[in-house]
Amino acid sequence: MNAQTPGAPTEAPTCYRHPGRETYVRCTRCDRYICPECMRDAAVGHQCVECVREGNRSVRQARTVFGGQVAATPVVTYTLITLNVLAYVAEVLSERVVDRFAMLGVWVDQFGMVRPGGVADGEFHRLITAAFLHSPPGSSFSITHILFNMWALWVLGSQLEQVLGRWRFTALYLLSALGGSVLLYLVNPTGAAVGASGAIFGLFGAFFVVAKRMNAPTGGIVTLLVLNLVITFTVSGISWEGHIGGLIVGGLLTAAFAFAPRANRTALHVAAVAGVFLLLMVLVVVQTVRLSDVTML
Template identity: 65%
Template sequence: MSTDPSPAPETSVPTCYRHPGRETYVRCTRCDRYICADCMRDAAVGHQCVECVAEGNRGVRRARPVTPLGARGPASAVPAVTYSLIGLCVLAYLAELSSWQVITDYMMVGQAALRSGDVIGVAEGEWYRLFTSMFLHQRGGSFGITHILFNMWALWALGPALEQVLGRWRFLALYLLSGLGGSVLLYLVDPGNSAVGASGAIFGLFGAYFVIGRRLGGQVGPIVFLLVINLVITFSVPDISWEGHVGGLVVGAALAVGFAYAPAAHRRLVHIGASVAMLALLATLVLVKTAELSPSI
C-alpha cells in the first residue's frame, strides 16, 4: 500500500531584529537576538548589537585627555577657575564701593609703624593682607575703574588657555603664588608702602604664558609685546607698585619653568614640589623680613 507523504514543514529564515527584511544567522552574544552586518559590533567574543554596546558604554568611565604638560583635561571645557577669580575680584570691588573700610582692612600694608593711622600691617601679624590685597582694586585716584577693568580683561584673555594646558589646580597655584610674590617683594623692598590689585598675579600669567609658549613651540611675540608695554607703564607712571608687578612676573615665570620642563616620568611630583617649594620660599622671606622689622615695632 502506497502512502502519500505529507509535505515538509516550512522553516522560517531568521531576520535582523532591527531590519526585518534582512536574513541573518548571527546572534548578539549578549541579548541573543539576530543581527545583520550593519548592526554587528565586534566584541571580545563574537558580536553584539548596537543597543547592547550602548548599554555597556553607560557604565564605562572614559579617560580624560592629557594636556602636553601632563594635566588631565577637565570634564568640562568651561575655565571654572578663571571665571571664579574674576567673580571674586568683581565682588570685592562692589564691596569696596559700599565702604572704604574694605580697602583699609584688607589692602597690602607691610609695617604699620611706618604709616600714620590705626592700620595694622603684615609685620604686626596680619599676614592675610599678602593674599587679600590681590583681590582688591583702586576705586578712585588716577586710575579709577580702569584698574580692575584692565586686570580682569587680562585674566579673561590669558586665563582660559593657561587653565586648559595646566589644569585647574596648577593654574590656581600659579595665580595665587604670583600674586603672593608681588606682595612679598613689596614687603621686602618698601614695607612702609601699601598696594592693592591683581596686577602681581596678572604679571605672573604673562611670565607663565611666555615660558609655556616657548616650551610648546607657540607664538610668543604678542605676549612679549604686551609684557614690554606694561613694564614701560609700570616704571614710567607714578603710583604704580613696580614691586608687585616684578615680583609676580618673577614668581610666575619661575613656577612655569617647573611646570613646563618637568621630566615626564615624575611630572606630577615635580609640579607639586615646585608649588610647595615656591610657597615655602616666599613664607621664609616674609619671616626673615618680619624678624628684621621686629625691633622697630
C-alpha cells in the same frame, strides 16, 4: 499550573529603567532592554546609561601636554573673575574693605611713628587678599584698574588653564599674587597696594614660558609685557614691586611645570608649588622678625 494557550500574544518587553515603556532595543553591553531616553550611541548599536558611565570610569582621562586634565570650560578663570568683581562691589559699599585687606607691611602715621597694623603686626591675610582688591572709585585709576586686569585674566587665564590644568593654574595665579606682595613687603614695607596685577604679571611670564616650550610665536606676549613694564616704571602710583614679584614667581613656577621630566611629573609639580610657597613664607618670616626688631628700637 496553568498552560499557556498556543497563539496567545506574549508580553512586550519594557525598558529596565522605565517599566511602563515598551521597547525591543537591547544594550549591546549588558543586553538589557532600553527605551529611547536611555539609549546612548556606541561604536556598535546603543548602550544604556549605566554601561556608558561604567565605561567612562575605565577610560584613561586625557591629559594636556603639561600633565593636567583636559577641561573645556575654564572654571577657575571664571571663579577668579567673579571673586574680583565681588570684592570690588564690597569696596564700593564700604571704604573699610580696602583699609582692612590691602597689602601693607607696617603702618606709619603722618609723624613717622609705626602703629599697630599690617603684615608685620600679624595681619598675614593681607598678602593674598590685596590681590582681589582694586583701586576704588574716585581714585586715580578708578574702574580702569579692575577692567584691564579682568580683561587680561580672561584672555590669558582661559588659555593657560586649558594648557596647565585647573590645580596647576590655580597654584600659578595665587603664588604669583603672593610673590608680588612678598617683594613689596621686602623692598617697601611701608607702601600700600591693591590689585591683581601681580598675579596678571605672573600670567604674562607663564604665557611666555608655555609659548617657548611649545615652540609657539612669542612676539605678541613679549610686546604686551614690555608695554606693561614701561607703564609700570613710568606712571606714578604703581607698585613695581608687585608686578616684578608676580612676574618672577609666575615665570619660574611655570618653567618647573613645563620642563619637568615626564617620570614622576605630577610629584615634581607638587614639589615645585610647595617649594615656592615655603620660600615665600620664609622670606615673610625673616622680614617680619627684622621689622619687629626695628620697630622695638
